[in-house]
Amino acid sequence: MNIYIVGLNQLFDIEIDKINKPTLPLASGEYSPSVRLTGALLFELQSFGLGWVVGSPPLFWALFISFVLGTAYSVNLPYFRWKRSAVVAALCILAVRAVIVQLAFFLHIQTFVFRRPAVFSKPLIFATAFMTFFSVVIALFKDIPDIEGDRIFGIQSFSVRLGQSKVFWTCVGLLEVAYGVAILMGVTSSSLWSKSLTVVGHAILASILWSSARSIDLTSKAAITSFYMLIWRLFYAEYLLIPLVR
Template sequence: MNGRRPIKSPANHPSFGLGWAVGSQPLFLALFISFILGTAYSINLPFLRWKRSAVVAALCILAVRAVIVQLAFFLHIQASLLRPAVFTRPLIFATAFMTFFSVVIALFKDIPDIEGDRIFGIKSFSVRLGQKKVFWICVGLLEMAYCVAILMGATSACLWSKYATVVGHAILAAILWNRSRSIDLTSKTTITSFYMFIWKSLLLTEEEGNGVRDHCRILEMRVMEFYATYG
């Protein structure tokens, strides 16, 4: 993750072509802002390469995952259905929930790369606090997010949504806790596997809470691929 990669031209990146083809201004702006932040995050130029700062790197990921993507998709769907752009309770909850996940992703992504971060002089939270402490902070934040989701689901007026949200997040919380207890923090393979498990849990959670169209899901995957490329 810490090696230098060539920066792709935005014109050649498939996300921009797809965003343009969909014809959605919110989605295209989300992709464009994500590209700008992703470039500043990784490119090795003066005042840039923000990944060197643990706080700024976390803020970049938080901005994209928790705010930009959520708002852009919401505004896109509202515009597609000719509905007013009124912030709803589910949107506020989704943004808050994704804030937890984004912080975890920002913290956890550096756990497997602690040695590389030390070599490149990147003062990540894993370097500063240690792998074990950061790992359990991440697990704790995710469990808190699932507990909040369960409580929110329990208050839902829609019966099927209530059961799906409560049961679904309870299962994910149990699986997370069970897997976290068997992680060997000295093995980069198991840590990376657990990191990918967090991403899979993220996608499952989003599928539970959003009935977006297929092209929206593809665009979100493109944003994720972009961060995987430049992260």
């Protein structure tokens, strides 16, 4: 489903990507739009097919809601193309990354795989709250390298409206706050091993983020893009710490 959403977004962003990301397959002419559309639709059908075969209601609803939001985000039709609005675009990303992924997959494992009652655990609540911060940051940061093309094509991202530097340091600040809250949660844990691992783990990730942020050259598109990929690595690293929360 994620491949479908990304593929659809690139399909409707060809002209913007010729300015912002000219090496992408569609923007560079490596693939034709028809090939990309066929591929996106095939992945969408495979996604729904797997969800249907598995037969898990939480998993299927996660796929369906992701499909609706991902489509509305990109397609250039009346009442859609939600990415034009910075706030609505951020809400789409937040809904999928922070809420649907955490809640639906948790319910899938608990109620469908293990056949247990749905009891919202501390790690789930922590994951949803923490990933809310991360989703906001991803929604804000992804537009920082794309400010030139977005401005030309009328995409009113926060980077276009507020400037790259202000959005960059807002993102860094939000993530550092999230890591600070995570460390405080670890300190209050009654489990010594959980306290040690979560405090040290989040402190290390926060240090990596701050050290990288201080050395970045905001005039370099390559440096900004590299930092954005660091944010994604930190995002997935968090899933190694979430199960340790007690």
